[in-house]
Every structure is written in structure tokens, then in C-alpha cells.
Amino acid sequence: xxxxxxxxxxxxxxxxxxxxxxxxxxxxxxxxxxxxxxxxxxxxxxxxxxxxxxxxxxxxxxxxxxxxxxxxxxxxxxxxxxxxxxxxxxxxxxxxxxxxxxxxxxxxxxxxxxxxxxxxxxxxxxxxxxxxxxxxxxxxxxxxxxxxxxxxx
Amino acid sequence: xxxxxxxxxxxxxxxxxxxxxxxxxxxxxxxxxxxxxxxxxxxxxxxxxxxxxxxxxxxxxxxxxxxxxxxxxxxxxxxxxxxxxxxxxxxxxxxxxxxxxxxxxxxxxxxxxxxxxxxxxxxxxxxxxxxxxxxxxxxxxxxxxxxxxxxxxxxxxxxxxxxxxxxxxxxxxxxxxxxxxxxxxxxxxxxxxxxxxxxxxxxxxxxxxxxxxxxxxxxxxxxxxxxxxxxxxxxxxxxxxxxxxxxxxxxxxxxxxxx
Numbered sequence: 001x002x003x004x005x006x007x008x009x010x011x012x013x014x015x016x017x018x019x020x021x022x023x024x025x026x027x028x029x030x031x032x033x034x035x036x037x038x039x040x041x042x043x044x045x046x047x048x049x050x051x052x053x054x055x056x057x058x059x060x061x062x063x064x065x066x067x068x069x070x071x072x073x074x075x076x077x078x079x080x081x082x083x084x085x086x087x088x089x090x091x092x093x094x095x096x097x098x099x100x101x102x103x104x105x106x107x108x109x110x111x112x113x114x115x116x117x118x119x120x121x122x123x124x125x126x127x128x129x130x131x132x133x134x135x136x137x138x139x140x141x142x143x144x145x146x147x148x149x150x151x152x153x
Numbered sequence: 154x155x156x157x158x159x160x161x162x163x164x165x166x167x168x169x170x171x172x173x174x175x176x177x178x179x180x181x182x183x184x185x186x187x188x189x190x191x192x193x194x195x196x197x198x199x200x201x202x203x204x205x206x207x208x209x210x211x212x213x214x215x216x217x218x219x220x221x222x223x224x225x226x227x228x229x230x231x232x233x234x235x236x237x238x239x240x241x242x243x244x245x246x247x248x249x250x251x252x253x254x255x256x257x258x259x260x261x262x263x264x265x266x267x268x269x270x271x272x273x274x275x276x277x278x279x280x281x282x283x284x285x286x287x288x289x290x291x292x293x294x295x296x297x298x299x300x301x302x303x304x305x306x307x308x309x310x311x312x313x314x315x316x317x318x319x320x321x322x323x324x325x326x327x328x329x330x331x332x333x334x335x336x337x338x339x340x341x342x343x344x345x346x347x348x349x350x351x352x353x354x355x356x357x358x359x360x361x362x363x364x365x366x367x368x369x370x371x372x373x374x375x376x377x378x379x380x381x382x383x384x385x386x387x388x389x390x391x392x393x394x395x396x397x398x399x400x401x402x403x404x405x406x407x408x409x410x411x412x
Contacts, residue, residue: 029366029374039325039364040284043376047285064373091331091357133331135284135378 020119020153024061024073025053028080030107035083041105044135045081045126048142053079056146058153077119079145080110084123091133102127103134109145111152120152274299274306276388278381283307286365286377287314298363298379300392305365307379316367316377321398323366326386331360361386365398 027049030042054062063070070076089103104127111120126141128134281298283290289312290296296309305316363379363386379386387404394400 029376038327038362039323039366040327040362040378043364043366043378044285046374046376064369064375066368067373068371134329 018152020077020113022075022077022113022153023059024063024070024076025059025111025149026063026065026067026070026073026076026078027053028065028078031080031082033083035086037083037086037105038088040135041086041138042083044138045105045107045141048138049079049081049145052142052146053149056150056153058149076114078112078114080112081145082108082110084108088134089128094129102129103137105137105141107141109148111149120148122148124148274301276300276392278385278389280382281307282380283309283314284362284378284380286375287312288375290314298381298389300389300396303396305389305393307377314377316365318393318396318398320369321365321367321393322374323364324390324393324398324400325364325402326390327362327364328383329360329362329380331357331380359383363389 027046030037030045032042050062050064061073084106087104090101094101104125106123106125109120109122109124110118112118124141124144126137126144128136128140277297277299279297280295283294283296285292287294287307290307290309294309296307299306303318305318307314361381361383363381365377367375369375390400391404394404
């Protein structure tokens with residue numbers, strides 16, 4: 001699973017080179033599935049994604065899930081994230097030992113167009129290895145997703 | 154014999170002087186209302202003389218009562234002499250009106266106080282960190298979290314955010330730990346030789362994490378994560394759930410004591 005993390009597509013390399021165009025994107029909250037992801041991590045992923053995707057400047061509008069205005073957007077794409085694995089580390093362990101206690105989360109990232117066709121499908125890992133609080137893994141994850149969006153749009 | 158009624162002297166001033174708190178002004182206004190009503194009642198009592206002598210009061214029937222309301226800025230003199238029967242009838246009415254307004258004024262004064270001001274916060278916690286999710290407030294801002302009325306409110310030094318309890322889709326609490334030394338001091342500890350900085354990393358404290366998921370007026374989904382001192386998140390959750398917030402995980406009941 002880790003082999004396919006970040007920068008590789010699950011369904012082939014040809015898609016990553018392809019550029020799509022859309023004026024607006026809607027971010028959906030993280031689907032934890034069967035993975036026990038704490039609520040604060042799910043919320044931090046969602047909020048960080050909105051911030052980081054806004055920063056890319058690729059879209060005129062970045063809509064939150066459920067936003068009524070998104071319905072009238074002509075070429076809306078939707079970003080879905082689904083949890084694949086989550087390991088909660090310990091800040092104390094990380095800073096004392098430097099080799100253990102890292103926090104890691106892997107999420108599947110899907111970007112679909114308004115017809116439901118998949119444009120981007122990748123697994124992305126966010127982690128914090130040495131410095132910082134556990135929630136920083138969500139920031140790392142969303143930065144990587146923002147890079148994917150920059151490459152794809 | 155005459156009654157001098159000066160509205161300004163009685164404090165019937167509705168302009169708000171600079172630096173005056175709203176509450177203080179309301180109190181003064183309420184006090185002045187009572188004083189004014191007392192004066193009206195007094196007017197009625199003095200005007201009513203059953204012995205049939207010339208009565209001090211306002212001429213022409215009901216103008217005794219009306220006159221006192223019309224003349225806001227003037228001192229009113231009631232030295233005019235009136236016909237006894239007209240004055241008696243008029244002033245009985247004035248007395249009754251005065252007594253009525255006295256009762257109404259007093260009831261307003263004593264029973265309306267809690268409804269006028271903003272509801273006092275029921276749960277308050279200072280030194281709360283908003284980790285993420287404050288739209289206009291910067292991440293990692295420190296401020297005061299409180300439940301005011303029926304909403305959750307976070308106020309930092311400059312800005313404030315408010316979430317209505319009924320718009321909360323889920324609220325959850327969790328435990329975590331945070332380092333005692335953070336920020337610039339934390340980087341400074343890394344310079345301590347022989348791994349001394351790592352020893353300092355052992356010192357940490359437990360915290361509570363309060364996570365809320367809510368919708369804005371446009372239906373947009375939001376999340377906010379707060380870090381509170383240990384044991385302080387549960388009262389917020391309990392209070393908000395009581396006000397209509399939803400929680401997928403019910404609040405844990407305290408474990409029964411072993412006997």
C-alpha cells in the first residue's frame with residue numbers, strides 16, 4: 001500500500017500528465033470508513049485541505065461540502081478523501097528517541113467531475129516524524145494534495 | 154401651592170453620554186421612570202381633596218395628566234385654580250392612573266432585569282487554543298471559550314466566532330498530551346548539549362481536545378478543533394448537547410465508585 005503513496009496514480013501514470021480545467025471545486029469531508037481516525041484528525045484534514053487548495057489559486061471558488069452555491073457552478077469538480085490507514089504516534093516519543101513515535105495517515109484522494117468521472121485517484125500519506133504535534137500530519141497531507149491539484153489543473 | 158415637575162431634574166434623559174455603559178444608562182432610566190411615576194401619583198394625591206376647597210391641579214379636566222407628559226423641557230406649574238367638581242373627578246382618575254403606572258413601573262424595574270441584558274455565559278474556559286477551523290481567527294489562537302445563550306463562542310484578543318448549538322452536527326471530546334515547552338523556547342532546548350533538550354521533552358501535560366462539526370448559514374460544512382485543559386471539554390459537550398447539538402458518541406457517564 002505504501003508503495004503507491006503520493007505521486008503515483010493507482011490507475012496509471014498517463015492520468016497524472018493530463019491537465020484538467022475547472023473553475024470551482026468542492027471539498028467533501030474525510031470518509032473514515034473502517035479506519036479509526038479521531039474526529040480532530042478528520043476535521044483538521046478537511047480544514048487544511050480547504051486552506052491549501054485555496055492557496056493554489058487554480059480555482060475561482062473553493063466550496064465547502066453542502067454549500068448551496070456549489071449547485072449552480074457550471075464545471076464543478078469534487079474532491080473526496082477516504083482513510084486507508086492511520087497510526088497515531090507520540091510527540092514525546094518522537095522527540096526523545098527520534099526514531100519512533102511518528103504519526104502517519106494515508107488517505108485515498110479522488111477528484112471527480114460533475115458527471116462522476118474520476119479525474120484524479122491517488123493515495124497520499126501525511127506524516128510527522130520528528131518535530132511538531134500529531135495534527136501536523138494533516139497539514140503535511142494537505143500540502144501534498146495541493147501539489148497534486150497544481151499538477152492536475 | 155404648586156408642584157414643580159422638571160423632567161430633566163428627574164433624570165429623564167435618553168441621550169447616551171460618552172463613556173456611559175448601556176447597563177448603567179438603563180438602570181438610571183429605570184430609576185428615573187420610577188421617580189417620574191411617583192411624581193405623577195403625587196400629583197394625583199395632592200389634587201384630590203375631598204373637603205371641597207380649591208384644589209391645586211391642572212385646569213380643564215384630564216389635562217392634569219396630559220399636561221405632565223407634554224411638557225418635557227419645561228418646568229410645570231400647577232397654580233391654576235379649578236372648578237371643584239371637575240377637578241375632583243379628574244384627579245381621581247389621575248390618582249388611579251398614577252397608582253397603576255407606579256405598579257407597572259415597579260414591576261418592570263424589579264422583574265425585567267435578567268431579560269434585558271445578554272445571558273451570562275454558563276460554561277467559560279480561558280486559555281483555550283483554537284487549533285484549526287476559525288474562519289476569521291488565525292489557527293492556534295488562544296482565547297476564551299464559552300457557552301453564551303444557546304451558542305458556543307470563542308473570543309480571541311481581536312476576534313470572535315460563534316456557533317449556534319442547533320447547527321452543530323457532531324461534537325466529540327478526546328484526550329491528548331502537549332509538550333510543556335513549545336515555540337521558540339522549544340527550539341532553544343535543541344541547543345542544549347548531551348541531549349539535554351530531549352530530557353526536557355519528557356515534560357508534558359494532558360489536555361482535552363474538543364472537536365465540533367457544524368454548518369454555516371449557507372449549508373457549508375465546517376470543523377473546529379479546540380484544545381482545553383484536562384477535564385474541561387466534557388462540560389461544554391454536555392451543555393451544548395442539552396441545547397440541541399448532536400453527538401454521535403454520547404457523553405460518557407462517570408464510572409460508579411467501587412464500594
